[in-house]
Amino acid sequence: MNRRLFLKKAPVAATGGAMMLNGLSIQAMAQHSPLQSLAASSANDRVLVIIQLHGGNDGLNTLIPINQYARYYDLRPNIAIADKGRRAAVLLDSTLPDEQQIALHPDMYGMKELYDQGKMAIVQSVAYDNMNLSHFRSRDIWFMGGDYDEYKDSGWIGRYLDQLFPDYPDSYPNEGMPDPLGIEVGNSVSLGFHRDNGIPTSIAINNPSQFYNLINSVGVDPPESVANTFYGHELQWILDIEQKSNQYAGRLRELYEKGSNSPGVQYPERYPLSAPASVVRNGLAPQLQMIARLLSGGIQTKIFLARIGGFDTHASQVEAYDASMGVHSAKLYHIAEAMKAFQEDLKFLGLENRVMTVTMSEFGRRAKSNGSYGTDHGTAAPMFVFGRNVKPGIIGTNPDLNDLSRNNIKHQYDYRQVFGSLVQDWMQADSATMERTNFSEYVEPDKKITLVGDPVTSVDAVQFRQARYYLKPCSPNPAAGLTQVQYRINSREWVQLEVLDVTGNLVKQLVDQEQSAGEYTQTLDVSDWKIGTYIVKIKTTGWQETTKLIVTQ
Incomplete structure (x- = not known):
């Protein structure tokens, strides 16, 4: 064998x-x-x-190209995911340009x-x-x-x-690396x-x-020695x-x-x-x-x-x-x-x-x-x-469904x-190691893709989230009459927007309904409110945020 x-x-x-x-x-x-050797000598964990x-x-049914939905449906009418209805595809990100507009399977x-x-x-x-x-x-x-x-x-x-x-x-x-270097799941x-x-x-x-x-x-006790033959070596x-x-x-x-x-x-x-x-x-x-x-x-x-x-x-x-x-x-x-x-x-x-x-x-x-x-x-x-x-x-960008190769998506x-980016930027491999993996060519400037953000501050993730979900400070603030509350959500979901007093009691419910992805503005009249500090709170399925509102005379 x-x-x-x-x-x-x-x-x-x-x-x-x-x-x-x-x-x-x-x-x-x-x-x-x-x-295992990597784990033993690696400078990172x-x-x-x-x-x-x-x-x-x-x-194609994992990521549905919304910008080409008609063509997508023509290609696979018996298995296409609907773009409307209770089990419609889920719009991923309304901030993306048209050529990247995709939806996930529901x-x-x-x-x-x-x-x-x-x-x-x-x-x-x-x-x-x-x-x-x-x-x-x-x-x-x-x-x-x-x-x-x-x-x-x-x-x-x-x-x-x-x-x-x-x-x-x-x-x-050894003492520096007592564990398996990798674990593979499967038979x-x-x-x-x-x-x-x-x-x-x-x-x-x-x-x-x-x-x-x-x-x-x-x-089972192993033999003390094996023959010096091909089968013995095996x-x-x-x-x-x-x-x-x-x-x-x-x-x-x-x-x-x-x-x-x-x-x-x-x-x-x-x-x-x-x-x-x-x-x-x-x-x-x-x-x-x-x-x-x-x-x-x-x-x-x-x-x-x-x-x-x-x-x-x-x-x-x-x-x-x-x-x-x-x-x-x-x-x-x-x-x-x-x-x-x-x-x-x-x-x-x-x-x-x-x-x-x-x-x-x-x-x-x-x-x-x-x-x-x-x-x-x-x-x-x-x-x-x-x-x-x-x-x-x-x-x-989304695959061009009008430019296929024998009904195949062009890569x-x-x-x-992908692997080269992760090995170099995440596992922090040096140039010699990149050569050994055969990935060096694929991390050259003309081919390199970036998949790893800032591992210390996670600034990429923070800025990413803030561009898609936000609750802006009330304007004007402090306010004595009308003020506006502006917010953005990145998918169709149930939104609760409310104003609380400093003890957490509900003062006014501004929104309590399902809304589509996008930016919204609510106008609030505080002219007859008590002077003091209030909390404006927004909550969706996976995100919530608050901001202060000060009411004056």
């Missing part, structure tokens, strides 16, 4: 089935992996979480909230030249960090970490974490406590993996039991609307919940890979009676609500400054739907980046521009 084949079968071979953690199968990178959308996500409101908080960026139409539409080959290309016609035995994550930790696996774990090991020498950097676990019990229940390679698994078992259980999740954060468990039973359970949420708990316990792992499948929607992507519901809707809900909970958890745990999350999928779907209420393999699709220190907003950005 060669190493590549073993990596695909190792988790099953070890137990007769995938090892599970909280019902999840997980691959924890071996401690001597390149990732930053973490990157990658969420892999298995199957090829339909980007089950992605959790992402809308993160965007409005300045904690999400979108990169439009990501792919690579001559996109390969094979699931396995395209995944390998994304993890390999190469072109469509390149074949490498290593991945960009492995090479990146190998540059920082060149003595893997012999020197790990197979991806190419992304391979080093050039082919040594895998993952172990499969259930939850850390169950994994520890499993390891200790399998009492056996030694497998034994090294087992040894690393044993070394990490106790440590992972210790950190998991030491850590916790915020009691005030509820990770979503199920899709609340109609969908096939196979996609109702939220499989992503417990993965992110476990990652947050391990980080809370003090794990020094640098890179996590979580997975959510079900995006290969050739048929029955939507319900025939309602295109806003069905398999794809449930999957998008799972991502949006799980990410919202994850960010809240990190915030309350005091970890939000350390973590950045990015989504990836091997390809998108065709712009034109098929006759089975589905979509076939396509090319470009959006990527999402989350975190307190993200530079929020949208990179790129604006190469996937290596």
